[in-house]
Amino acid sequence: MSKRIAIIGAGLSGLAAAYRLVSSGAEVRVFEKSKGLSGRAASRSKNGCRYDHGANYFKVSSNEVARLLFQSLPTDGLCRIVGDVDTFDESGVVTAGDPGQNAGAKWSYRDGINTIGKRLVAAAGLEVVRDTLITKLIRCGGKWSLATAGGIAGEGFDEVILTPPAPQTILLLESCQEIASDLKAGLLAELGRVRYHPQFTVVLNFPGTLPLSRGAFALINSDRGHDIAWISHENKKPGHVPAGESLFIVQMSPYWTEHHYESPSEEVIATALEKATPFLGGDLPPLNWSDSQRWRYAHPFTAADPGKMRPAAAVGLYFAGDTFIGKGRVPGAIETGFAVAQEIRGE
Numbered sequence: 001m002s003k004r005i006a007i008i009g010a011g012l013s014g015l016a017a018a019y020r021l022v023s024s025g026a027e028v029r030v031f032e033k034s035k036g037l038s039g040r041a042a043s044r045s046k047n048g049c050r051y052d053h054g055a056n057y058f059k060v061s062s063n064e065v066a067r068l069l070f071q072s073l074p075t076d077g078l079c080r081i082v083g084d085v086d087t088f089d090e091s092g093v094v095t096a097g098d099p100g101q102n103a104g105a106k107w108s109y110r111d112g113i114n115t116i117g118k119r120l121v122a123a124a125g126l127e128v129v130r131d132t133l134i135t136k137l138i139r140c141g142g143k144w145s146l147a148t149a150g151g152i153a154g155e156g157f158d159e160v161i162l163t164p165p166a167p168q169t170i171l172l173l174e175s176c177q178e179i180a181s182d183l184k185a186g187l188l189a190e191l192g193r194v195r196y197h198p199q200f201t202v203v204l205n206f207p208g209t210l211p212l213s214r215g216a217f218a219l220i221n222s223d224r225g226h227d228i229a230w231i232s233h234e235n236k237k238p239g240h241v242p243a244g245e246s247l248f249i250v251q252m253s254p255y256w257t258e259h260h261y262e263s264p265s266e267e268v269i270a271t272a273l274e275k276a277t278p279f280l281g282g283d284l285p286p287l288n289w290s291d292s293q294r295w296r297y298a299h300p301f302t303a304a305d306p307g308k309m310r311p312a313a314a315v316g317l318y319f320a321g322d323t324f325i326g327k328g329r330v331p332g333a334i335e336t337g338f339a340v341a342q343e344i345r346g347e
């Protein structure tokens, strides 16, 4: 295969697709708007700590993903998280989590969950053009060019794979003047069905060793009535938090986030601290430091049908990402990348 393929987005769906396509001889270039790799499977370093402030952990859902993560890519630093995910209700009462769910292994990496993306890039020798927001798709003479606000970022591609969340993919499709209007309308209608929850992540670092309720790794709100959706203890991940400190990830509920999306970060952090306090033992020392992140398109809760996007293959356009699984999942995103690579390879 000697096709030239552009992939928009260096999240795990885009990088998984790139990894597979490079192995079959395609020339692949990935364009990413941010400076990092792995998209929403995001990790950050601050004051000697490492933490996963997007996807917090992953479970391995298929043999294909297991082969990738446990055989094909290096496994050093891959760590199984010890501890259960327990539940709490809208009044903050904590109970044991689902034993079936807790029986499944939960994973991250010593260096953070974004290690997956870094390793896909290294293993495939991928070229990732970072810090490059693609704003326009142009088709000319049967080839694709990609443009930023500043001009052409890449040209001469036979195929383009779009992996951003549906609303961002819609903007890219709308920018393209050269595809037939009925094809474009069908693609836009399908993508337009996908809805996302936003999520505010707050990171709290305290001096001393503080456990979560019941000594759990994480607590999840089971009735969706609490302003907090999830709290987890990064200390349960080897290498993430130095001894003598405690670091918690607090994910505010989608409902709460929706209503406070434009609030200043300091206010959101103060609310997260107040609402998380009962789960951290109640009598807390003053915070060492905090951090936060707004995720506009955190989790899709409806899915687009990949079958309805297939007519776009006639003009060399393909799609991947959790847009097509209807929930935010690391392994699911990887699988959509593998699936689109398979489609392009004609398997």
Ligand SMILES: Cc1cc2nc3c(=O)[nH]c(=O)nc-3n(C[C@H](O)[C@H](O)[C@H](O)COP(=O)(O)OP(=O)(O)OC[C@H]3O[C@@H](n4cnc5c(N)ncnc54)[C@H](O)[C@@H]3O)c2cc1C
Pocket: 008, 009, 010, 011, 012, 013, 014, 031, 032, 033, 034, 038, 039, 040, 041, 042, 053, 054, 055, 056, 057, 058, 059, 132, 133, 134, 135, 163, 164, 165, 168, 172, 199, 201, 251, 295, 297, 298, 299, 320, 321, 322, 323, 327, 328, 329, 330, 331, 333
């Ligand atoms: C707060 C939060 C918690 C989560 N928790 C979990 C969890 O515990 N377990 C789990 O399995 N999953 C979790 N998820 C979901 C998981 O992170 C996602 O499903 C998965 O990472 C999606 O991968 P993707 O490749 O589909 O999309 P993304 O990771 O969003 O990748 C798309 C990429 O495209 C880039 N991009 C967008 N537009 C453009 C453009 N125009 N030009 C160039 N680049 C562009 C983006 O910057 C991004 O890097 C969570 C997500 C969030 C946000």
